[in-house]
Amino acid sequence: MANETKGADFTYRLWRYNGAQGELIPLLQSAQEHFGYIPRRAIKYISGVTNIPESSVYGVITFYNQFRLQPMGEHVIRLCVGTACHVSGAKLLVDTVIDELGIEVGGTTEDGVFTLFTVACLGCCSLAPVMMVDEETHGRLTPAAARKIIRAMRRRAKEQKPPAKVGSGEI
Numbered sequence: 699m700a701n702e703t704k705g706a707d708f709t710y711r712l713w714r715y716n717g718a719q720g721e722l723i724p725l726l727q728s729a730q731e732h733f734g735y736i737p738r739r740a741i742k743y744i745s746g747v748t749n750i751p752e753s754s755v756y757g758v759i760t761f762y763n764q765f766r767l768q769p770m771g772e773h774v775i776r777l778c779v780g781t782a783c784h785v786s787g788a789k790l791l792v793d794t795v796i797d798e799l800g801i802e803v804g805g806t807t808e809d810g811v812f813t814l815f816t817v818a819c820l821g822c823c824s825l826a827p828v829m830m831v832d833e834e835t836h837g838r839l840t841p842a843a844a845r846k847i848i849r850a851m852r853r854r855a856k857e858q859k860p861p862a863k864v865g866s867g868e869i
Contacts, residue, residue, distance in 0.1 A: 722750060722758055726765055735766040771806045771813035773851060775799075776830040780819035786826035792816060794841035795829070798848050811855045812848070 729740040736759055745752040751803070759765040777795060779788045786843050796802060806813040822828045825837025829844060836847055 708717060722748060722755065723762075727760060730765060735769050764795050768806055769810065772855065773813070773832055775812055775814045776817045776820065777814070777850075778818075778820040778822070778826070778828045778830075779816045780823070780826075782823035782826040783820075783828055788827045790828075790841055791827050791829065791839055791844055794844055796847065798845050809855075 715800070722744070723849070725744050726736060729744065730736050733740060741752055741755050744750070745755050748755075759767060768859070775795065777783075777788065779792065779794050783791075792803070795814060799805075799807050799814055801807055801814055803814055803816050820828050820830055820835070822835055822837055825835070827837075827839050829836045829839055829847070831847065831851065
C-alpha cells in the first residue's frame with residue numbers, strides 16, 4: 699500500500715508538471731522514492747514530459763549523490779573512513795569487505811543482498827573502526843569479524859529465500 703501511495707505521488711507530480719524551472723530534481727526524487735532507484739524508463743518518461751534531453755536528465759542524476767541508477771541491495775553496508783576509523787585500520791576493513799562481497803564501493807552484489815558505501819563519519823569514533831549494516835552498528839572491527847558478520851547475513855538471506863518451484867525454470 700505504501701508503494702501505491704509513492705506511485706500515486708510520482709504520477710501526480712508528472713501530471714501536475716507545468717514546465718516550471720526547478721522541477722527536475724523533485725521529479726527525480728519522486729521517481730527514486732517510487733522505484734528505489736531511477737530506472738532507464740523513468741529517465742525516458744521524465745525527459746518526454748519535461749522536454750529536457752535524456753542526456754541532461756542523466757547529467758543531473760550523476761551529479762548529485764542522492765540519486766541511484768541501480769537498485770539498492772536488501773542490506774546496506776556503510777563503512778566509516780573518517781579520521782578515527784582511518785587511523786584504526788579502516789582501509790584494511792574496506793579492502794576486506796570489497797574482497798568478501800566481490801564488488802566495489804557503491805556497488806551491489808549480483809544476488810542483490812548487499813550494497814556497499816563508505817562514509818566520512820558514522821559518529822561512533824570511540825568504536826573505531828566501525829561498520830553499519832542497515833541500522834545496526836558494529837564497532838572495534840577486525841577484518842575477520844567483518845567477514846563473519848557478512849557471511850552470517852548472507853546465510854540468513856539464503857535461508858529466507860523461498861525455494862525454487864519445481865518445473866518453473868528457476869534454478
